[in-house]
Structure formats: structure tokens, C-alpha cells
Amino acid sequence: MSGTFVGMPAFPEAAREAVADRTLRGNLRHATHTIRAKREKAVAEVSDWAELREAGRRIKDHTLRHLDRYLVQLEESVTAAGGTVHWAADAAEANRIVARLVAETGESEVVKVKSMATQEIGLNEALEAEGVRAYETDLAELIVQLGKDRPSHILVPAIHRNRGEIRDVFRREMGAWGRPAPEGLTDTPAELAEAARLHLREKFLRARVGISGANFMIAETGTLVVVESEGNGRMCLTLPETLISVVGIEKILPTWRDLEVFLQTLPRSSTAERMNPYTSMWTGTTDEDGPRAFHLVLLDNGRTDTLADEVGRQALRCIRCSACLNVCPVYERAGGHAYGSVYPGPIGAILSPQLRGTASGIDASLPYASSLCGACYEVCPVAIDIPEVLVRLRERVVEGGPVVRDGNRVVLRPAKGHAAERAAMRAARWAFARPGALRAGQRLASRTRRLHPRTLPGPGRAWSATRDLPAVPAEPFRDWWRRTRGGEEAE
């Protein structure tokens, strides 16, 4: 992945700073609670939600297990429909391809539809280095771009900003990028949306090159699908002469019919709507309607490495709805920036360490950015068992072992800093395999319980600083059971 977030502190340090920010916590609490209640209502409207979710899971799993076949089929379909397909193994290659395609048009500015893939590869910065200015046109992306900020949510990258902060950013920055904010702009959402409309319209009308991602790609037909709300997507997809779409290879669906599942589950999971305001579907190019040139850049960038892990590969089912962020108690308090990636929240905690590997401090700490409560799994419309993958990644960090990086099989060494944990687990394994020793130990613990400290000494201190040590009962369970037959006999 890109270097956008290089130098990020590990999650605990970043989160500590974030939870101390009262404005941030208020903004996040307000937004996540608003959307949570609405999502529940939107999902409850559909009587067959469980079946749709299961079908979504199976379609995605089937596609991933035959991904090579579907990629080749997609390439053929897109090419037959008048598009050009490019393949990019990593962020740098994708950026080079896009920069070259833009250079070939002779343009020095592009308009962009909100896209996670292009954020992931740091496309805007790469284009900037080539002298091309990329204008973000999604409202939240615009707020982030104008505020020289970082995205903190998959769907609403500016979720950490409240309306007053957004107004201030618009007033201060719009002038430097184009049409300034209207005089006397207030913080009502309708006025802020109007300011964005006026600011961006001139850019849409003169744009010659549009850059997008895609929510889905249909292998059978070569159709791409972009789901959005504001109409900025439609502007970028239909007004320019050249359209470049950068899409992760896992976004394929085998058939046109498969959309019937995801066009029901995605809007309800994401913005809690029966249907999002606008969805665009296009297949290659169409004579005299929309762009004359269409380029599809298929992006790997760690996805095939992720696919190689039999537990972790389920993360590739993700359709980027962000429902898991909105229900996560850790995300609600720590915010998106602490995750050090364009993919924050529970899905980010399993995606980033797989796409990027666990070599950096932030990536090694992400699998721990969870209480494993399972709310994310509950709401996931493609049933990704996020807690299962988190535990898998924790094991990988602590124990090391074989993984695939950049297509090569390598063996990770156990991470430093987990020596006490490993020793404790070894001791537990030894004791649980020896009933006599376990019994003797439990009795000793019960009899000495008045002497136990409230916090752990040595390397355990950090652990018990934020947790209560479990109280040891006066009598071990086995002894109690033997004495009372499970309470049937009077104690």
C-alpha cells in the first residue's frame, strides 16, 4: 500500500490521543449512533436478509476461488465492449499507468469519484508529482482534501468533522482551489452542500479526464457499477472524454444477475437507504454517450497475498459498506485516524495487516484494536468473520510462521514484545495437560488469595493497568463440584 500513513504510531498510542479529543468523540458518537439505528430499520424491512447475506457470501467465495478464470473473462468482456484493460501488481505500477494515461490526453487536471482503491495507492500524490491536479468531488472527500486532512471512515471520510468545522474549512480553503465559499455561509448541511455544488460545478463542466473506482465488475458482461449519492460520480463517469477506473481484483462478480443480491444489501448496510440516490452502470464505451475512451486498471497490491491465507482471504469478500465501523465500540471511541490506513475500523484491522503485511508497528498492532465483541460480524452483509481473522492475525504476529508477501512465500519471525504472553501460554498448556499439577496450583491459589496483589508485577503491569485481575474463588470449582455434586447436595 501507499506511504500515505508511513510513520504512524502503533494503534494504542494513536488511540490514546484520539480518545482525549472531546470534540472528536462527540462527532463520532453522534454520527455512528445516527446511522446504527437507521441501518437496523432498513435491514428489518427486508424479510430475507439472512438469505441475501448468505448468497452474498457464497457468490464472493465462489468468485475468489475461481478468481483467475473470472479475471480473464472480465478482461475479454471489457475489451470486447471497447475498453482497455491494464494490470497493476502494486501501488507504484498502478500510479505509473494512470499517470501515463493522463499524460497521453495532454490534460493537467482530473476529476475524481470517491474511490478507496485510488486512496489506497496514493494516486493523488503520485499525480501531483507528475504535475497533474486531482480534484476530489465527493463532498466528504472534498472536505478532507480542502482541509489537508486524512480520511477517517470508508463511506464518510470526513465523519470526524462536524458541520461547524466543515463550514470553517470551506470558508478558509475553497478560494485557493477555485470558486470561493459563498458570503455568509452558515453551518446548515443544506447550505454546505450548496457551497460544494457551486464550487465543483465549473470543474465538472470543463473536465476532460475522470478517474473512478468501482463497486462491482461483472465478468460475464464487462459491466462496471458505481454506487453513489450526490451525482458527482455521474458527472465524472459521463462528462469527460476519458474515463480511467482503478479497481481491486476482488471486486468481480461472475454474472449480471449477481447484482440483485448486492444492490439490495449494500445500500441498506452502508447509508441505511432502500436504495442509494444514484447508481451508474456502463459496459465499455457507448457511441455518443459518455467517455470515448475507457481504461480499466486491475489492481493487486497485496490482494493475492491475502488470498493465500485460508482464514484471512474472507476479508476479500468486503464490499466496503462500512457497517462494521459504525457499530464498533473501538472505532466509535478511537476514530478512524488511529488505524493508520485508508481502511479504518474492524475491516481495516484485518485488511491493512494483510494487504501491507505486519512488519510495521501500526500493522502489527491493528489485530489488537478490537475487543472481539463480534458486532462487526453480526452486521457484515457478506458475513466476514472479522473476530476469527483478528485472532488469526494475532497468532501470526505472536508466533510468526509462513505467509505470502509480494507473491513469495516467506516465514515471519515471532514479533518482539510478546515474550511474556508466549511464556504464559506455554505454562498454561503445561498445566492443562497435567490434572494433578493444575489441582495443586488451584488449591494453592485459593488458599493464598488474600495475599494476591491487585496488579501484576513485571511485564504484566501494562496488561493489568487497564483491567481488573479476576478474583480467585475461596475453593476451586472441581473441589466444590466434588463436595456438593453441582449444588444438589446441601453445602
Add this chain to the structure above:
Amino acid sequence: MSTRERILGRVRRALADVAPDDTPYERAVERAYAREHGRLDAVAAAGLLAGNLADYRARVHRCAEDGLPAVVGRLLAGRGARTVLVPDGLDPAWLADSDARRVPDLAASTPAELDRVDSVVTGCAVAIAETGTIVLDGGPGQGRRRITLVPDHHVCVVRVPDQVVTSVPLALERLDPTRPSTWISGPSATSDIELDRVEGVHGPRTLDVVLVGRPPGGGPR
């Protein structure tokens, strides 16, 4: 080795642990979900469509075939529209009661020219009752994708009951994937400020949907 070969090779190696499976796709995925959520007759489907469109702030109007020109005329006049975009194949009778100047949908028009047009009138390919969605696919009377995007006012005529389906699966069955399509559920909106929905960003801020083919009472003809 090309990047294409490298990526395909990585995919195949990544899946080395997976047992081969040649089940045809039609049988590989179980689809236990509903084709539609309850069978609705034509009147109920139109009612649900109207309700869901209105819920997302589209303005819904219902009229019989012979009342359509008056409704369209009134909607354009109500906006003070002096110009109206007219796609190829639109029934000229629909605009018979409007004196707005007709602007044809031309490939040569620039976006800036479209931006100066007040309103656009189109038909649609299909409408989905359960989600309050109208779908345009560039067929007769629907025009290029951009003409229903740049002007600030869109009047869309839906033929009831022929063009109304209950559900998303039934709508996809009717559409041709090779045609570019636009699915519209209410006017342009955003949830980007505090995750609360606000209508009106880049697309038309006013969406009028006219359900035509039934008397205003809503009963069967």
C-alpha cells in the same frame, strides 16, 4: 513476464490449497432469497412505488394518459422553465401544454450548454416499487446519461403498470447490460455531513415522477 501473467500466477498459487470444483455457476451458489418481497397487484405496486419515491423526496404525481400533457406543462411552468431538454423518441404530445423552448439532446452539446437548460423531461426503462427507483437505459425518450444529470429539474414519466416491477431482481431481468444505465432513487442527496441525509448536491435537486396510466383516484382503469 507481464504483470498480467504475474498476477494470474499469484492467484493460482494462492488457491493451491483449494480443492478443484467444476460445478457450473448456476448450481454453485444457493439462492434462497426472495425474487420479490410479497406479490403485489398493479395498484399496490404503483402505490408502493409512489410512497417510496416520496419518502426520498421525489415529488410524485399521478394521472391518466390524456391528463399527462397538462401535468407536465404545469410542472415545467411551476419551475418557471424557459427551456426544456427533449431526448430522441419522446412522445411530443407530453409537451403539448408547455411553451418552454425545446432543446434537443445532441452529442455535440457541451456540458456548459446543458447547464443553461432549466428542465429535462424523459421516460424510463423500468421502475422498482420496493426501493422507489427509476432506471433509465438510454432507450427511446430517455436520452444520453448526462441530460438527466446537469439540469436542476428532471421530470420522469413512468407508465403504470407496464414499467413497474416490485423488486430489484425483477428489474435486472428486464435490463440489457450492454446499455449504460442510471438508477435514480430520489433527487441527489448526501449523507456526508454527520451521516445525516440532505437532499440536493450535484444532480437535479428537484425530481418529479409522473405515474401515468391510471385515473387520479388510483383505481384500475
